[in-house]
Amino acid sequence: MSSVEPVLSLTDIRRTYGEGAHAITVLEGAELQIDRGELVALVAPSGAGKSTLLHLAGLLERPNSGQLTIGGTECGALVDSARTRMRRLDIGFIYQFHHLLPELDARENIALPQRIAGRSRDAANVRADQLLDYLGIGPRATHRPSELSGGEQQRVAIARAVANQPKLLLADEPTGNLDPSTSELVFNALTDLVRSTGLAALIATHNHELAAQMDRTVTIEAGKILQVH
Secondary structure, X not given: OOOOOOOEEEEEEEEEXXXXXXXXXXXXXXXXXXXXXXXXXXOOOOOXXXXXXXXXXXXXXXXXXXXXXXXXXXXXXXXHHHHHHHHHHOEEEEOXXXXXXXXXXXXXXXXXXXXXXXXXXXXXXXXXXXXXHHOOOHHHOOOOHHHOOHHHHHHHHHHHHHOOOOOEEEEEOOOOOOOHHHHHHHHHHHHHHHHHHOOEEEEEXXXXXXXXXXXXXXEEEOOEEEEOO
């Protein structure tokens, strides 16, 4: 690992649900660091804690104990408003289903999170167009999601996730709803974007071929995060 401070660092993380005899421990002593520009695949069976890990890293849940830092900021004690601000500016999310707003075109979907973050309409549209061009779908900027193919929709979702230039990108089965050839195209676009922008990316996938193309793979077993390679 690099001597530079990791973008994402989890140290001795514990996460349980419920109380007393009914408590279920999902993560126990979990450790993970991801550096700038690094793609890490998360390959784990259902129920192992994959969603919990993504929710913790995305500041959607809090650990019961342990330390979680993003970009050097310890997030455990942050108030909700500060966590919301970090989610908005420092973390990008990509899901299996694109969750684009159907009434907005591709450019508007990508501009929206930028506008929420305070960027002007013109600047947000310029950034959106740059990302659409980079991802090879510039001519589709004024098309609504229903007018786009599945691969195009997911590339718009990727552009939206990175529009605010976050430090950390979290993806949950980002190509899981696509056919194999389209999946490869979208994954390559995502990889290029991570490499070129220096994002740190944690990508959950059941696709072992895609996982093998990332820098390393981790899994979750008995509450621990284990390095696969």
